[in-house]
Amino acid sequence: MTALLEVENLGVHLPGDMPVIHDATLRVDEGEVVGVAGESGSGKSMTASALLGLLPPGARTSGAARLHGVPQPGGSGTSTVDLLGLRGAEWNRVRGTEIAMVFQDATASLHPMLSVGRQLTEHMRVHLGMDKSAARRRAVELLDRVRIPDPDRALRAYPHQFSGGMRQRVAIASALACHPRLLIADEPTTALDVTVQAGILRLLDELRTETGLSVLFVTHDLGVLASLTARSYVFYAGRVMETAPTPELVTRPRHPYTAALLRARPHADESWDQGARQPLQSIPGSPVTPATAPPGCPFAPRCTHAIEECTTAVPTLSAAGPAGHELACVVRPDVTEALA
Numbered sequence: 029m030t031a032l033l034e035v036e037n038l039g040v041h042l043p044g045d046m047p048v049i050h051d052a053t054l055r056v057d058e059g060e061v062v063g064v065a066g067e068s069g070s071g072k073s074m075t076a077s078a079l080l081g082l083l084p085p086g087a088r089t090s091g092a093a094r095l096h097g098v099p100q101p102g103g104s105g106t107s108t109v110d111l112l113g114l115r116g117a118e119w120n121r122v123r124g125t126e127i128a129m130v131f132q133d134a135t136a137s138l139h140p141m142l143s144v145g146r147q148l149t150e151h152m153r154v155h156l157g158m159d160k161s162a163a164r165r166r167a168v169e170l171l172d173r174v175r176i177p178d179p180d181r182a183l184r185a186y187p188h189q190f191s192g193g194m195r196q197r198v199a200i201a202s203a204l205a206c207h208p209r210l211l212i213a214d215e216p217t218t219a220l221d222v223t224v225q226a227g228i229l230r231l232l233d234e235l236r237t238e239t240g241l242s243v244l245f246v247t248h249d250l251g252v253l254a255s256l257t258a259r260s261y262v263f264y265a266g267r268v269m270e271t272a273p274t275p276e277l278v279t280r281p282r283h284p285y286t287a288a289l290l291r292a293r294p295h296a297d298e299s300w301d302q303g304a305r306q307p308l309q310s311i312p313g314s315p316v317t318p319a320t321a322p323p324g325c326p327f328a329p330r331c332t333h334a335i336e337e338c339t340t341a342v343p344t345l346s347a348a349g350p351a352g353h354e355l356a357c358v359v360r361p362d363v364t365e366a367l368a
């Protein structure tokens with residue numbers, strides 16, 4: 029697999045020296061769908077925002093986020109760009125063209141006062157230098173690709189004239205307008221009904237197969253993670269606690285936090301029957317934020333396996349078992365047992 033994005037030891041501090049991400053390391057390969065999961069406040073969106081240069085003003089970052097194969101200005105070959113080092117207009121080389129995004133609320137990506145056609149074609153005219161009729165042809169193609177019925181008519185419509193699911197499809201079409209290689213999707217299906225959500229997930233999977241698009245998919249829903257992603261990262265209090273190929277992660281978790289998340293998951297999806305017969309168990313205690321995390325492992329106060337050492341030493345990610353499975357835990361108890 030060829031790496032498209034390599035994030036190494038990402039740290040984010042908000043103004044007031046408030047830590048929100050610590051030492052996050054993650055990788056997305058070409059044509060791969062990678063998941064980022066965790067409870068509310070665990071730092072999923074902040075990680076996505078750092079990769080898009082959309083952190084709040086005054087935020088400080090450390091580490092590196094290398095995007096490979098970015099065309100050089102003037103069209104002379106490609107180079108690797110550290111996203112954390114981009115400033116102001118330099119983002120025009122990357123945002124929208126190399127990396128695009130879709131959010132939970134499609135209205136955040138679409139202008140309410142502009143027709144769908146205008147939004148789609150303006151992107152392409154500005155970034156790809158297309159003339160009006162070529163941009164219109166591509167807009168029709170894009171709407172067709174995201175399965176919007178009657179694309180010609182849809183071009184003349186405004187975002188509010190679509191249902192939530194259709195609006196998210198339009199937002200995806202708009203994100204794809206300039207042929208990005210990486211799509212960052214931050215909870216794009218969370219606000220949708222289960223059946224509409226399944227349609228959007230199928231669409232993203234088709235786009236990956238048809239166009240080789242890579243996707244970094246942020247979700248708090250482990251069922252969605254299991255149905256779409258090949259590999260996943262589990263965040264807690266701004267740290268990566270565990271990463272593994274997703275089928276392995278959801279059936280043989282090794283971190284007590286991942287196991288607790290799986291036990292706390294409502295199991296509507298019968299096909300994922302590992303755990304479907306288990307009663308729902310909430311995670312004891314309350315989640316901590318990166319700013320309020322105790323010394324040592326941030327999960328230690330809620331972890332039934334914690335030992336003295338967990339309250340002092342911050343565990344770092346290291347290899348555990350089959351290829352690509354890593355976890356940050358000093359105890360490494362057998363947690364899979366309890367899920368079987």
Ligand SMILES: Nc1ncnc2c1ncn2[C@@H]1O[C@H](COP(=O)(O)OP(=O)(O)OP(=O)(O)O)[C@@H](O)[C@H]1O
Pocket residue numbers: 042048066067068069070071072073074075084248317318319
């Ligand atoms: N604009 C902000 N100003 C101050 N703190 C913030 C801001 N946005 C997020 N935070 C804090 O940063 C931490 C990480 O938040 P983030 O939004 O990345 O979490 P998340 O995992 O995406 O949660 P959710 O699923 O609720 O969106 C949290 O502790 C949150 O309180």
